[in-house]
Amino acid sequence: MNQFSDLIAHAAAHPDQRIMDFFDINDRAADFSAAFGDFVFDYSKTSIDPEARALLIALAERMGVAQKREAMFTGAKINETEGRAVLHTAWRNPEGSVMVDGVDVMPKLRETLARMEAFAADVREGRFRGQGGAITDVVNIGIGGSDLGPVMATLALAPYHDGPRVHFVSNIDGAHIHDVLKGLNPETTLVIVASKTFTTIETMTNAETARKWMAAKVADPAAQFAAISTASDRTAAFGIDAARVFGFEDWVGGRYSVWSPIGLSVMIAVGPANFAEFLRGGAAMDKHFREAPFARNLPVLLALVGIWHNQVLGHATRAVLPYDQRLLRLPAYLQQLEMESNGKRVSMDGADLPYNSGPVVWGEPGTNGQHAFYQLIHQGTRVVPCEFLLAAQGHEPDLDHQHMLLMANCLAQSEALLRGRSLEEATEIMRKKGLTGAELERQARHRVFPGNRPSTTLLYPKLTPFTFGAIIALYEHRVFVEGVILGINSYDQWGVELGKELALALAPVLEGTSDGAGKDGSTRALAAKIRAMR
Ligand code: F6P
Numbered sequence: 446m447n448q449f450s451d452l453i454a455h456a457a458a459h460p461d462q463r464i465m466d467f468f469d470i471n472d473r474a475a476d477f478s479a480a481f482g483d484f485v486f487d488y489s490k491t492s493i494d495p496e497a498r499a500l501l502i503a504l505a506e507r508m509g510v511a512q513k514r515e516a517m518f519t520g521a522k523i524n525e526t527e528g529r530a531v532l533h534t535a536w537r538n539p540e541g542s543v544m545v546d547g548v549d550v551m552p553k554l555r556e557t558l559a560r561m562e563a564f565a566a567d568v569r570e571g572r573f574r575g576q577g578g579a580i581t582d583v584v585n586i587g588i589g590g591s592d593l594g595p596v597m598a599t600l601a602l603a604p605y606h607d608g609p610r611v612h613f614v615s616n617i618d619g620a621h622i623h624d625v626l627k628g629l630n631p632e633t634t635l636v637i638v639a640s641k642t643f644t645t646i647e648t649m650t651n652a653e654t655a656r657k658w659m660a661a662k663v664a665d666p667a668a669q670f671a672a673i674s675t676a677s678d679r680t681a682a683f684g685i686d687a688a689r690v691f692g693f694e695d696w697v698g699g700r701y702s703v704w705s706p707i708g709l710s711v712m713i714a715v716g717p718a719n720f721a722e723f724l725r726g727g728a729a730m731d732k733h734f735r736e737a738p739f740a741r742n743l744p745v746l747l748a749l750v751g752i753w754h755n756q757v758l759g760h761a762t763r764a765v766l767p768y769d770q771r772l773l774r775l776p777a778y779l780q781q782l783e784m785e786s787n788g789k790r791v792s793m794d795g796a797d798l799p800y801n802s803g804p805v806v807w808g809e810p811g812t813n814g815q816h817a818f819y820q821l822i823h824q825g826t827r828v829v830p831c832e833f834l835l836a837a838q839g840h841e842p843d844l845d846h847q848h849m850l851l852m853a854n855c856l857a858q859s860e861a862l863l864r865g866r867s868l869e870e871a872t873e874i875m876r877k878k879g880l881t882g883a884e885l886e887r888q889a890r891h892r893v894f895p896g897n898r899p900s901t902t903l904l905y906p907k908l909t910p911f912t913f914g915a916i917i918a919l920y921e922h923r924v925f926v927e928g929v930i931l932g933i934n935s936y937d938q939w940g941v942e943l944g945k946e947l948a949l950a951l952a953p954v955l956e957g958t959s960d961g962a963g964k965d966g967s968t969r970a971l972a973a974k975i976r977a978m979r
Pocket of ligand 1 (some may be wrong): 589590593641785938
């Protein structure tokens, strides 16, 4: 018995339920969708029936989602294993006061935000200059949450990008920084070192490489560096002037930090006003999340659909499928947001979880994915719940005919997943092509789509900074709600530590200065082969 038992029993009692049949009763589409402003979240193409929904909402209530939500927004230390508050939301609503350890954290936040805005404006308007002229290129060096959010946001907001070009370096692989710096002029490049801890080996190594690259051409390389971190002692030790250091506190998790100074590269790209709209979109979703009843609350519903598919029905993955090319990196961003947050194996009190935690999240924009992995989604043996995102309008009025085709494809995919194609229909199609007998049956069977495959659709008017902010905050809160229902800590990431420690110990083995004693046979043999190949 666990918190999902009644839901699992309910699902087991309806093994033959066809989602399609729900549409014969009442107005399924209206009943199983919810709105936030002009957004529509449609979950009618799932196997959630009214009773399952009632059980899911009761589960959220029973697990204390409302109380924990308030605890998060008001600065309680809900990240219990690190003893930290979770207050990234403060960055998108820089009004009022929020107390952490008896101190109002908002005045300092407002001051940093104002400094970011002034610096971004100076860079964009040529008052902050490189040693060879106005800044033409910005290179953000960071990884994980110090990279994925800014990369995704810069792509998403491309129609608003009127500042210098922005580039991103994350990988420790020297190929990454080499290929990015190649072709840039050090005299007109600003390097932003973005690292919450300012210790991450990838970022610090790349920052050193960038400094050397800059030093070869400019007299004072540090003057063209800015830093974003919670560790001002380390940014000072790196030699970056405090005037260009933008701090934040440890109550902003790395994967939740795009709203904070970590978003500086985005602000330089699109300008402080558009960045403020992005924050406003996030804040609007916060308000909706805090105030809307669970049955009409988008983050809660998104989370409950996730719980239904993963913990109740046992579907191990979910595909995020934006029919919005500029959300190209949303799936990668969500992989960190969801899997680093909810990929845990023990509950808050340290006990082994008796059920699965968060799903594997993956995806690609449509229509590209259709020509790659949708085959498996439609006809494979596993069910992959799909989450479509779709803007009603594009940013290219003269290419609206292409947007129409994009939207038609998105709706067609969710319809195909729902409806499928029966053996009778497939047989009829093949008969019309002239097939008969055993060959007709064989060919028809290959063309059957089982259908009854679940999907949701998030429809929004247009990908503006406001809309984009709301979408990202929606997914953040979804992770929160799922984490509360799973009884886990969504805000630590101990699972990334072991590999980091082992990598440090392996470097001397690869260099040949250590014999790798204590390493397993496979690792030692691979290290020896690497040494032989170099
Ligand atoms: O991969 C672990 C992690 O700590 C992420 O949570 C974080 O986003 C990333 O590394 C980068 O950390 P930092 O911003 O401290 O360099």
